[in-house]
Amino acid sequence: MEYRQLGESNLEVSAITFGAWAIGGWMWGGAERRDALAAIQASVDHGVTSIDTAPIYGQGLSEEIVGEALKSIPRDKVQVLTKFGMRWDLAQGALAFKSQDNSGKDIDIYKYAGRESVIKECEDSLRRLGTDYIDLYQIHWPDVTTPIAETFEAVLRLQEQGKIRAAGVSNYNVSQMQEAEQVIRLASNQVPFSMVERTIEEELVPYCIRHKKGILAYSPLQRGILTGKIKPGHVFNAGDHRPGTKFYQPENLARINAFLDELLPMAESKGATLAQLVIRWTIERPGITVALVGARDASQAIQNAKAIEVKLSPEEINFINERLYKVELV
Template identity: 70%
Template sequence: MEYRQLGQSDLNVSVVTFGAWAAGGWMWGGTERKDAVRAIRASYEEGVTSIDTAPIYGQGTSEEIVGEAIKGIPRDKVQILTKFGMRWDLAQGDFAFKSQNNHGKDIDIYKYAGKASIIKECEDSLRRLGTDYIDLYQIHWPDSTTPIAESMDTVETLIKQGKVRYAGVCNYNADQLQEARQHVHLVSDQVPYSMVKRDIEAVDLPYCIDNGLSVLAYSPLERGLLTGKMKPGHQFAPGDHRAGLYFYKDENLKRTNAFLEKLHPLAVAKNASLSQLVIRWTIEQPGITIALVGARNAEQALQNAKAAAIQLTKEEIVFITTELNKLVLEK
């Protein structure tokens, strides 16, 4: 495994980080708790020391699973990345969307990052995770109803109290990052980034590079699209959020798979899967510190972790990117 420094901090995180959204089941058609715990432990055995989770993932389920999985592991050997600012139990802030929890009950999701809410969320997360501190505490989404100063000042207080080590954000643009950095020592921005979603390269990624912020790329496999395993006509399980996304239209599946077929000989030469090749390409991109990759079972987790061992030459990276630039998906 390869490890990289998180921004201007003393945190060294694994370049492949376990993304625990799918492990929580919510919006992924449910979860098998034992499989999820095994997946995280299998990742750790392969050198994945960093785990990214959030309260909203399964409405506490993902954090509980992470807490169970890390029991018995020395606390300083793992880095827990979790979040705040998405409430399903409080109707306040920016209404985000309607959903259903893992039991099929309707819930309303709000983006809210007021002071009292953050303090409560932090205590709840510490309890579910079974720990007394969080390595990286990240606002999940911008909340237009709360001043950024209030949210970041609250995290700064939590850092001073020893409950949080470092502050990060998710889904912030360059202007929001600039404002947040006036109130707390910010080390990272977690944003969507994949071969087929590269819009941060225009403004936000250069800002992070120029200001010493790490970029944590989530959904680098575009939630399964870039595995090459999805074929036209794919049927998603009930409750799986991917069913309505344009990426998974039959025509886009055809185009994406045709692109991936061009990479197949290189994957074979590297004794790697297409997924592993995609993950490695992602963490080779300028400014990308780590890739967050989800897994539902131990085998998937092991395969993801092994992507870190693949070596790509500059010429191979150029080849992949050149072929990628020819890929156009229909929205």
Template identity: 60%
Template sequence: MKYRKIANTDLLLSEVTFGAWAAGGWMWGGTERSEAIAAIRNSYDLGVTSIDTAPIYGQGTSEEIVGEAIKDIPRQQVQILTKYGMRWDLKKGDFGFSSKQNDGKAIDIYKYAGKESIIKECEDSLKRLGTDYIDLYQIHWPDSTTPISESMEAVGRLIDQGKVRYAGVCNYDAGQLAEASKYVNVVTDQVPYSMVKRGIEAELIPYCLENNKSILAYSPLERGLLTGKMKPGHQFADGDHRASVSFFKDENLKRTNNFLDLIKPIADDKGLTIGQLVILWTLQQPGITIALVGARNSEQALANAKAIDSNLTPGEVQTISAHLAALQLIS
């Protein structure tokens, strides 16, 4: 495994960071806790020391799984990234959407990042994770009902108390990131980025490069789309959110797989899977510091980690990008 330093910190994260959304089961058709725990532990054995989770992932389940997985690992040898600002137990802030818990119970999700809520969420996360500090604490989504200053100052207080090491944001645009940075040292922005979702290249990446901020790219495999394993007619499990996402329409699966067939010779030449090749390409893009890659079992997790054993030449990156430029998906 290779590691990269987060800008303006002494925090080293593994280039492939374990994304624990799917491990929590919520919106992924449920979870098998023992498999998820084993996936995290086996990833760690290959050098994946960084784990990204959130309270909303399984309504506490993902954080509990992470806590169980790392309980026998010296705390300083892992980096825990978690979030705040999505409440399923409080009707306050921006209404997000309606959903269901893993047990089928209906819930409403609110984006709320008021000061007292953040303090409570942090305490709850620390208990579930079985730790006394969080390495990177990130607002999950912007909350229009709370001033950014209030949210960031609350995190600043948690940093002063030693419960949080560094502040990050998620899903913030360049303007919101600049505003947040007035009140606390915001070191990262976690945003979606993949071969088929590159909107941040226009404004956010240039801003981060100019202002020395690190970008944590989530869903670089676009929730499985870019693995080559999903074929037209794929049947999703009950509760799997991908069933209604346009990327997974049969025509888009066909077009994406045609593109992946074009770059497969590069993967074959290096003994890589398509997914591993995609991870390497993502990490070669300007401004991208870390790839957050989800896994639900050890097979997926180990494949993600082993991608870093290889590398791409500038010419190979250019060839892949040229094929990618011809890919057109329908909305």
């Protein structure tokens, strides 16, 4: 595994990080707890030391599963990354969207990061995770109803109390990062990034490079589509959110698969899967510190971790990019 400093913080994280959204089941058509625990353990066994979760993932379930896994892993050998600012148990802030929990019960999701809410969420996360500190604490989405200064004054208090080691943001733009930095030094921003979703390269990546902020790229496999395993006509489980996204629309699915077909010979020549090739390309991209990759079972987790063994020459990266830039999605 390769390990990278997160911004200017004292956190060193694995370039491939375990993304724990899917193991919470919510919006992913369910999940098996035993498989999830095995996936985390297999990741750690193969050098993945960083685990990224959030309370909203399964309404506490993902954090609970991570906490259970941590019982058999020395705490100082892993970095626990979690979030705050999405409440399903409190009707306050800005309504983000309506959803259903894993049992099918209707729930309303609010973006809220008021001072007392941040403190409460941290305590709840510490309890679910079974730990007395969080390595990286990130606001999940901007909360337009609360001043950014108020939110990060609370985060600063948590840092001063030793309950968190470093502060980060997620889904923040440059101006929001700058405002937060008036209160606290940010280590990183967690944002969507993949071969087919490169919006952050216009403004955010240059800013983070200049100001030495880490970038945690989530959905680097575009929620599974860049594995090459999802073809037109694929049947998803009930509750799976992916069919409604633009990347899974039939025409885009066909164009992405055509692009992946061009990469397949390169992957095969390296004894790698398409997913491993894509993960390696992602962490080679300028400004990208970490690729967050989910796994539902041990075999997926091992395959993800072994992507670090794939090596790409500058010529091979150019080959990929030349074909990638011709992919036009509708």
